Amino acid sequence: MFKEKIRVLLLGGSLTDHGSYADGNYQGYPVVITTESTVYHVRINAVSTQDPDNAQLAQYLEYQKQNVKHLADYSCTSTSALLTIKMPAVNGNKVPDMINSVVDPLIQYLHGGNYQPCCESCGSTQEYLSNYEVNGSYHYLCTSCAQQIEQNLQQNQQTTRAKKSNLVAGLVGAFVGSLIGCVLWVLIYRLGYIAGIAGAVTAICALRGYELLGGHLDRKGVIISTVMMLVMIFFANRLSWTWDAYDALKDEGYTFSECYQYLDNILDLSELTGSYYSDLFIGYGLTLLCSVRRIIDAFRTSSGSYRMKKAQ
Numbered sequence: 001m002f003k004e005k006i007r008v009l010l011l012g013g014s015l016t017d018h019g020s021y022a023d024g025n026y027q028g029y030p031v032v033i034t035t036e037s038t039v040y041h042v043r044i045n046a047v048s049t050q051d052p053d054n055a056q057l058a059q060y061l062e063y064q065k066q067n068v069k070h071l072a073d074y075s076c077t078s079t080s081a082l083l084t085i086k087m088p089a090v091n092g093n094k095v096p097d098m099i100n101s102v103v104d105p106l107i108q109y110l111h112g113g114n115y116q117p118c119c120e121s122c123g124s125t126q127e128y129l130s131n132y133e134v135n136g137s138y139h140y141l142c143t144s145c146a147q148q149i150e151q152n153l154q155q156n157q158q159t160t161r162a163k164k165s166n167l168v169a170g171l172v173g174a175f176v177g178s179l180i181g182c183v184l185w186v187l188i189y190r191l192g193y194i195a196g197i198a199g200a201v202t203a204i205c206a207l208r209g210y211e212l213l214g215g216h217l218d219r220k221g222v223i224i225s226t227v228m229m230l231v232m233i234f235f236a237n238r239l240s241w242t243w244d245a246y247d248a249l250k251d252e253g254y255t256f257s258e259c260y261q262y263l264d265n266i267l268d269l270s271e272l273t274g275s276y277y278s279d280l281f282i283g284y285g286l287t288l289l290c291s292v293r294r295i296i297d298a299f300r301t302s303s304g305s306y307r308m309k310k311a312q
């Protein structure tokens, strides 16, 4: 995540760059740096017997937030401080100065207050700490906390998988949910656009609908909601085209339902079948683009799957 010439200047070159995060021991404290859109997150674990629950540390950070330019935000727990530092808009060479100007005073404060490096979970200062990835975030933990957290994740997976949803109620929920997206699709189409965003709304509402009425979004719920979404988008596109055909043919005495019924013939006669299907496929493409992340996430949550490993 940092170029080498940046990394060596950052916190005295003490961190190792792992691509998506950097970690290491800076002046005795475990430090992890991650990025999120336009900010850096710097996590440092420390406790002091003179500062129960890090209340004073939080006060200090609040003061720093008011007075240190690059410190955009912070959060403080009883075992760690999380600093949010804005990335420079243009000049990447400023990164070390910006991060150092926030972290160095904090480290001095920690040394001055006899803060000790600690496990982020239990706060123990006696154990050997390693950096663990837990569902995409990074935490310095002692071995027994790491084992405990992994056990909890396993247990959670088992209970999540054991939960069953009500299929019929869920189906109704997914239908009603995707209907909302479907209406939005037709309306946006009337304005002259193919509505990938309405496709995403269809996906979200279908999943949410299944969860609300079915009681729980399990794996079959995700699959059913996704299929429902695809079917409903087919109908949304068909309704949109029917509406166009109706606009063109109503003066000749055709009703809306006749236009719907004979849409294929109308398309054929007006040589628009190709455009119709290209709209449909572009619509599906945009929908998948906008919603695939959410569907994968829903699937992952529904199966209780998790990621935990020692970071290296």
Ligand SMILES: [Zn+2]
Pocket (backbone or CB within 6 Å): 119, 120, 121, 122, 123, 124, 141, 142, 143, 144, 145, 146
């Ligand atoms: Zn621990």
